[in-house]
Amino acid sequence: MLIGNLNAKRETYPAGLKSLMSIEKANESRAWLSQWSRLNSEGTPLYSLPDLAAALGVAEILVKDESARSVLGSFKALGAPIALVRLILREFPEQRFEPRGLLAGEYRAALADFTVISATDGNHGRALAAAAQSVGCRCVIVLHANVSAEREEAIAAYGAEIVRITGNYDESVEAAAALAERNGWWVVSDTSYEGYEEIPRDVMQGYGTLAAEIIEASAGGQGRDPAFTHVFLQGGVGGLAAGIASYLWELYGEQRPSFIVVEPEQADCLYQSAIAGKAARATGSVDSLMAGLACGEASPLAWTFLQPCVDFFMTIQDDDAVAAMRRLAAGSERDVPLVAGESAVAGLAGLVNIVATGRLASRVGIDARARVLLISTEGATAPGLYAKLVGESADSVLSRQKAWSASA
Template identity: 35%
Template sequence: MSTKYEIVTNDITKRKKADLSFLSEDMAKKVLKFHKSFPQYSETPLVELKNLADYLKIKDIFVKDESFRFGLNAFKVLGGSFSIGMYIAQRLNKNIEELTFEELTSDEIKEKLGDITFITATDGNHGRGIAWTAEQLRQKAIVYMPKGSAIERRDRIRVHGAECEILDLNYDDCVRYASKIAEEKGYVMVQDTSWDGYEDIPRWIMQGYMTMAYEAYNELNAGNIVPTHIFVQAGVGSLASAVTGFFSSVYKENKPIITIVEPDKAACLFKTAQYDDGKLHPVTGDMNTIMAGLACGEPVTVGWEVLHSNCEFFLKVPDNTAAHGMRVLGNPLRKDKRVISGESGAVTAGVVSQLMRLDDLNEIREKINLNENSVVLLFSTEGDTYFEGYLNVVWNGAYPNE
């Protein structure tokens, strides 16, 4: 059995340190307070997979299971809702700490704001979060999806009253198209992809994701547990930047080894780290991967320095790694809890399992220093958001290990 991985080692001791103040614990407290005001809020499970860890011969594995987030089966609503909250706070000349979900959805604020149309591009999860938030605010949402998107994901967005259309474009071109429409029509673009002149909302989205990281940190901290390794998946890199920035901020003296994981067909952060010339390096083309949520070709500008100065490794992996992770999490050993994880959510579990079990990955495993003393933290960022695809992998064995 062989699995093709490629890795870039990033010597963070030689990097200029990025400003992490916007991803600090103090900021995370504000974000969490905002999300806690939502009636749908409950802390998502941090699942300990002790039997899997024993089988893989590492000390422990923890998986943050975001399939329970707000009933939307994915973490993305955290960034979308917080960024919209920040946008409205600015419109009202208020501090975000003064705004609760109840106030945001009140008749008074609706009257002050008037009608707003939020527009975005998505593979599914982000767009559903924006559509849901707009629905709560009695506002309008327009969502564009790239070619190849699952009809099931499109229909789940439409349930929230949003206009949603699958375009004959890749993800990055969908973003450009949505931005063009927003500019022409005066709509509010809510996207985690950033570019010159469009960085506030992507930064707020990154901050919104910290609720997930902060919950995990608090639970680990309560048990006096410090992870030695964090593996985090990346599309444009906003989630990865949020997780990396937050944990690098709170673990100053004993920072975990952080590895960024991308699909081999959409590895824009890997490519940027590989060139290491001070420029961002996009990936173009269809980026045809089962990891739809990670099929992004252009790195987030506001997050790259966070990643570059704090992530030790950038790893690109094939689709079968994500499929393997889905099967591993969905078929727990002994008394471990089951985690229903989609393609983009499960890829890091697949990485850890394959690194510890496949001889041809020994060199990479040794580079990352993954061993019997490792305590690993992972984020399962979505559940079975594409149900037929989930069954095809977990029941029918699609994308087997080669």
């Protein structure tokens, strides 16, 4: 399903939004992250997939591969550490902590009694746990019933204390807030709610690193037209989409590319927000294979950015995601094989569905001149599930990737 957003504008990035998130702050975050030992100092690659573009009838497909961001396996490694650092700087101004020193663990003795907590579907919690371990503070992670044991183990490996609940993601968010209130802990969440916006804003700001790398790697630099006409972004609560779209909107203004947000049909909170004209809840079960996007309620703060700039919202089925995972893993003569997890491929699945329906392709402007940017947000963060869905292990795909790169 696809819906056009009547509120989308093509204008200069508004001053009110720039006061909340800006390229300047994104670049500051990027500088801090550049010294964190758990991130790839070279950033992540931007691949062109000419065979896939030809098959789908578009001029170019670019894929930003976040599986190579760090050992944490996803783009979430950009948001949680920045939010944690900015929180500590605000709470301990008298200590004069230095941001890079925080991530290097230089102040762990002073922060040993400081505790952060968050609910997660997996990747955000893993990134927060890793950041807390680096900083030297305590971390508690709340997991809902649908988070796999495989993902729980990956989070616990970074020293986090795990709390399990029987409900869904939104109920885990409520549980984390209640535990924080009871114990005097700090919630470091990637979704906002009433009275809680500063930290989610910092998380989203961290994602600007990803956008900056895309601009540097593509032909669309400062003062030029974008190197892409369409950007497909994952849904979830809206944080990634807001972080990327706001950066590109500020950079390109009226010449910004078209933004299409894609989410599971059973976790359609952003699609429903577009219908309602305000941050809304999903209408489905919120039980999707795309675990990182299985969110029942849109982040009101993220929606503040998405409502005026996202051109289309759409939903896909779980089977669409599996097919997209397999297509990227397969590669081809001219397309590098890529390890992309269940949530990473929402954009490609959405593009495939649009192309398959000529009426939708015409409506969105996807034609032989379209240059499409996709964000592959995670690798095989649940290796066992990845192998089951793709029919090949992530290690095997990476081995073929290495061989392809050597012969390219």
